[in-house]
Amino acid sequence: MKLKVEENNYEINIGQNIDQELKDYLSKNKNRKIALISDEYVYFIYRNRLHNILCDFDYDIFTFPQGEKSKSMKTYSEILEFLSENDYSRGDVILAFGGGITGDLAGFVASTYLRGINFIAVPTTLLSMIDSSVGGKNGINFNGLKNQVGTFYFPEYVHIDYSFLDTLKKRDLNNGLAEMFKYSVLKDKNLFEILKNNEKLDYEYLIHRSLEIKIEFVKDDIRDKSIRQHLNLGHTIGHGIEGLSKYEINHGEAVGIGLIYVSRAAYKLGIASEPFYKDLIEEFKKYNLPTEYDFKTDEILEIMKHDKKIKDNKINLIIPTEIGNTISKTLSFNELKNIIELGKEI
Amino acid sequence: MKLKVEENNYEINIGQNIDQELKDYLSKNKNRKIALISDEYVYFIYRNRLHNILCDFDYDIFTFPQGEKSKSMKTYSEILEFLSENDYSRGDVILAFGGGITGDLAGFVASTYLRGINFIAVPTTLLSMIDSSVGGKNGINFNGLKNQVGTFYFPEYVHIDYSFLDTLKKRDLNNGLAEMFKYSVLKDKNLFEILKNNEKLDYEYLIHRSLEIKIEFVKDDIRDKSIRQHLNLGHTIGHGIEGLSKYEINHGEAVGIGLIYVSRAAYKLGIASEPFYKDLIEEFKKYNLPTEYDFKTDEILEIMKHDKKIKDNKINLIIPTEIGNTISKTLSFNELKNIIELGKEI
Numbered sequence: 304m305k306l307k308v309e310e311n312n313y314e315i316n317i318g319q320n321i322d323q324e325l326k327d328y329l330s331k332n333k334n335r336k337i338a339l340i341s342d343e344y345v346y347f348i349y350r351n352r353l354h355n356i357l358c359d360f361d362y363d364i365f366t367f368p369q370g371e372k373s374k375s376m377k378t379y380s381e382i383l384e385f386l387s388e389n390d391y392s393r394g395d396v397i398l399a400f401g402g403g404i405t406g407d408l409a410g411f412v413a414s415t416y417l418r419g420i421n422f423i424a425v426p427t428t429l430l431s432m433i434d435s436s437v438g439g440k441n442g443i444n445f446n447g448l449k450n451q452v453g454t455f456y457f458p459e460y461v462h463i464d465y466s467f468l469d470t471l472k473k474r475d476l477n478n479g480l481a482e483m484f485k486y487s488v489l490k491d492k493n494l495f496e497i498l499k500n501n502e503k504l505d506y507e508y509l510i511h512r513s514l515e516i517k518i519e520f521v522k523d524d525i526r527d528k529s530i531r532q533h534l535n536l537g538h539t540i541g542h543g544i545e546g547l548s549k550y551e552i553n554h555g556e557a558v559g560i561g562l563i564y565v566s567r568a569a570y571k572l573g574i575a576s577e578p579f580y581k582d583l584i585e586e587f588k589k590y591n592l593p594t595e596y597d598f599k600t601d602e603i604l605e606i607m608k609h610d611k612k613i614k615d616n617k618i619n620l621i622i623p624t625e626i627g628n629t630i631s632k633t634l635s636f637n638e639l640k641n642i643i644e645l646g647k648e649i
Numbered sequence: 650m651k652l653k654v655e656e657n658n659y660e661i662n663i664g665q666n667i668d669q670e671l672k673d674y675l676s677k678n679k680n681r682k683i684a685l686i687s688d689e690y691v692y693f694i695y696r697n698r699l700h701n702i703l704c705d706f707d708y709d710i711f712t713f714p715q716g717e718k719s720k721s722m723k724t725y726s727e728i729l730e731f732l733s734e735n736d737y738s739r740g741d742v743i744l745a746f747g748g749g750i751t752g753d754l755a756g757f758v759a760s761t762y763l764r765g766i767n768f769i770a771v772p773t774t775l776l777s778m779i780d781s782s783v784g785g786k787n788g789i790n791f792n793g794l795k796n797q798v799g800t801f802y803f804p805e806y807v808h809i810d811y812s813f814l815d816t817l818k819k820r821d822l823n824n825g826l827a828e829m830f831k832y833s834v835l836k837d838k839n840l841f842e843i844l845k846n847n848e849k850l851d852y853e854y855l856i857h858r859s860l861e862i863k864i865e866f867v868k869d870d871i872r873d874k875s876i877r878q879h880l881n882l883g884h885t886i887g888h889g890i891e892g893l894s895k896y897e898i899n900h901g902e903a904v905g906i907g908l909i910y911v912s913r914a915a916y917k918l919g920i921a922s923e924p925f926y927k928d929l930i931e932e933f934k935k936y937n938l939p940t941e942y943d944f945k946t947d948e949i950l951e952i953m954k955h956d957k958k959i960k961d962n963k964i965n966l967i968i969p970t971e972i973g974n975t976i977s978k979t980l981s982f983n984e985l986k987n988i989i990e991l992g993k994e995i
Contacts, residue, residue, distance in 0.1 A: 334961050376726055387792040387955070394960035415761070417957040418788065418799045419872065442764060446733040453764045454800060526765065609733070611763040614740035615680045 304511055308437070308457075310522045315437060315461040317510055322356050325425070325462050329360060335421070336395040337362040338386060340409040342369040345401045345427055348470055353400065362398075363389050367408075371550040374404050374444045376452070382412045386420075396421035396459075402428035402475075403435040403554065407453070410441030414456030424458045427467040429479025429506075430555050433486070433513035436461050438521045438534075448609045449542055455525055465506040477590045478555035483509060484586065485537050485562055486516045492627045499586055532612060533629055536621040537562030539610065540643065543603035544596045552596060559592050564646030566623050571645045575624050600643050604636060650857055654783070654803075656868045661783060661807040663856050668702050671771070671808050675706060681767070682741040683708040684732055686755040688715040691747045691773055694816050699746065709735050713754075717896045720750050720790045722798070728758045732766075742767035742805075748774035748821075749781040749900065753799070756787030760802030770804045773813040775825025775852075776901050779832070779859035782807050784867045784880075794955045795888055801871055811852040823936045824901035829855060830932065831883050831908055832862045838973045845932055878958060879975055882967040883908030885956065886989065889949035890942045898942060905938050910992030912969050917991045921970050946989050950982060 306315040316324060329337065337357060339346075343366045346353070365385045367373045386397075397420060399409035406424050413422035426436040442453020468476060480498065487495035494512055517534065524531040541561030544552055552560070563583055569575035584594045610618055617633045620642065624630060634642070652661040662670060675683065683703060685692075689712045692699070711731045713719045732743075743766060745755035752770050759768035772782040788799020814822065826844065833841035840858055843851075863880065870877040887907030890898055898906070909929055915921035930940045956964055963979045966988065970976060980988070 376722075380722055383798055384792055387794065387797060390954060392955075392959040393957055411761075415757075415798050415800055417797060418786065418801055440764065446730055448733065451733060451763060452729055452761050454761055455764055608736060609738075611739055613738040 304507060306511065306514055308518055311439065311457040313457050313459055313461065315463060315514060317463045317507060319464065320466045321464050322352060326356050328460055336391060338391060338397045339364045339400060340382060340397060340405060341366050341400040342405055343367065344369040371404060374408055376443060376445060378408060379411060379443050383416055386416050391420065393417045393420050396423060398423045398425060400425045400427065403431040406431050406435050407441045408443060410456055411443055411453050414441060414454040422458045423460045425462045428471060429468055429476055430482055432463045432510050433479060434482050437514055437517055439525060449546060463510060465510060468506065477592055478553050480590050481555035481559035481592050483513055485558060486513045488562065488623050488626055489533060489536055489629055490516045490627055495626050527612065532619055532631060533621050536623065536629055537565060539607065539620055540564050543606045544598065546606045547598050547602060552593065556593050559587055560594065560596050563594050568642045568645035569622050569624060579625060595648060600640055603643065604640055650853060652857065652860055654864055657785065657803040659803050659805055659807065661809060661860060663809045663853060665810065666812045667810050668698060672702050674806055682737060684737055684743045685710045685746060686728060686743060686751060687712050687746040688751055690715040717750060720754055722789060722791060724754060725757060725789050729762055732762050737766065739763045739766050742769060744769045744771060746771045746773065749777040752777050752781050753787045754789060756802055757789055757799050760787060760800040768804045769806045771808045774817060775814055775822055776828055778809045778856050779825060780828050783860055783863055785871060795892060809856060811856060814852065823938055824899050826936050827901035827905035827938050829859055831904060832859045834908065834969050834972055835879060835882055835975055836862045836973055841972050873958065878965050878977060879967050882969065882975055883911060885953065885966055886910050889952045890944065892952045893944050893948060898939065902939050905933055906940065906942050909940050914988045914991035915968050915970060925971060941994060946986055949989065950986060
């Protein structure tokens with residue numbers, strides 16, 4: 304199943320066991336060198352499959368330790384050095400193979416090495432398949448804050464093979480489902496019903512539908528100044544929780560908790576119904592997703608002060624009103640504080 | 650005198666003693682914080698003027714040691730840290746005050762901090778006024794190679810006040826004139842005649858005309874894939890010389906020498922006349938610009954292998970045929986080697 308992102312000139316290919324299609328894609332430019340960037344763990348699991356895909360090409364491998372800690376200025380510099388030492392030129396290509404951390408790191412490298420080198424994303428986690436591999440955002444953590452440094456830069460090709468999900472731990476799979484719930488709350492009642500009722504998940508459909516929703520919000524606002532900010536549903540509080548937990552709570556989980564808090568606050572403000580947030584909690588529990596996190600409001604506000612979309616000391620919060628509908632509110636930090644307090648269970 | 654760059658949505662303001670106009674521009678967004686980035690030396694010279702311009706705003710100052718050495722991953726990280734520690738948000742603005750090094754460093758920071766923050770360029774050297782402040786390229790040196798890491802990112806406003814040239818050393822002024830000669834060879838016989846005959850240089854006209862030429866080459870090819878590469882005239886060999894001299898030869902000087910070598914080779918290849926390159930040498934001598942540099946061809950080729958525009962082991966060389974005209978040749982490294990040898994004086 305293919306999805307063309309006309310606006311930014313790239314193609315997303317979704318399928319199962321489609322290594323040959325990646326090979327065919329790479330064969331179109333036989334002369335390019337390929338820099339495979341991956342984390343040690345994912346590379347180790349798939350090393351044979353990767354060598355089969357890449358054996359006909361001139362390629363080099365760079366791996367780094369798995370985990371959020373690698374999304375750093377240090378690893379960024381190391382990858383740049385690796386490319387420079389191996390004489391990579393602008394005509395060559397970086398292939399990111401892994402989850403969101405790999406894609407964000409490799410994408411940032413791709414956008415800045417020689418002011419931009421070709422970039423292919425092969426996401427291997429559900430979360431990166433439906434979120435970070437598409438939309439052009441990349442980055443590293445800096446000064447203790449998430450994604451503080453990065454760019455907007457698009458891959459030329461995104462290869463989504465959901466057979467890679469077979470090796471994913473249950474918790475990591477659910478991490479992706481939380482973000483999928485976010486898409487459903489944003490835009491699609493039907494998707495919510497599917498997630499609610501489905502015994503066996505149809506990944507091809509779910510990934511495709513999630514990306515359709517994402518692309519709709521991104522295409523007219525790449526630089527995240529207006530409509531794209533709706534994708535941030537659950538993220539404002541979620542990023543704070545992720546940070547406070549020192550990434551013990553992973554991204555999808557944290558966004559899920561953020562979504563519940565903001566939905567509960569919406570109910571208390573009288574703009575959403577009670578069953579709405581209670582339904583969410585029930586569904587999250589089914590998927591073993593956490594639904595709360597204990598934090599001090601002032602601590603989380605401290606992290607939010609570094610939100611990338613703050614302007615004139617105001618922050619935009621995306622608030623759901625029902626499944627399939629959200630509004631954007633520009634708030635002072637005092638108003639935000641009240642909403643977070645409302646979001647906590649009493 | 651104003652120049653609007655419609656394609657990339659920014660304005661260039663050229664004048665003399667126009668501090669008030671900068672102040673007026675900044676007053677349009679009174680709520681933004683301003684991060685002034687400058688080198689220690691330039692900041693020291695202009696600290697009073699700068700404080701007069703900025704006194705009505707909320708601003709912070711970051712300075713770094715003058716010189717090419719500061720165009721590094723280290724200084725880049727330090728500026729990012731400075732912004733993060735001072736809670737700069739995306740709505741705030743970076744103001745680069747200084748020469749090309751300052752603009753390149755601050756521009757790279759601006760394009761990557763929070764995935765892009767507002768950016769104003771106030772170039773203070775002739776070279777940065779007519780070249781690096783316009784066109785969107787930025788970057789740092791890496792792994793011993795020039796501008797290996799950077800992005801394409803446009804300022805929102807370029808403020809060119811040529812009264813800043815008053816404190817420039819003669820050699821640095823001439824450094825800019827070499828790049829101006831390049832523009833004349835590229836596109837404008839009349840500009841060449843003016844540079845040849847003028848006793849007292851009319852900076853307003855010269856800066857304006859140089860930028861017009863630059864913008865013409867940039868506007869349809871921001872990412873430097875075709876027509877923009879003509880601006881590289883003199884740079885292929887020039888970058889090599891700059892590197893070999895460990896930046897003892899400065900950028901404009903090196904480009905000037907590169908221009909002479911490629912013009913002499915063009916004569917020997919029978920595509921340019923003898924008076925053409927001899928004229929150039931004569932003019933350069935009038936301005937105390939160096940016209941040769943002693944190097945081994947293999948050494949310079951080693952540096953050229955890292956040229957950002959290499960594709961499939963071929964490099965594009967821009968060759969002048971007469972004042973106002975250039976051609977682009979795609980060459981193997983062996984062919985390039987021959988041309989460099991031809992360019993040397995025998």
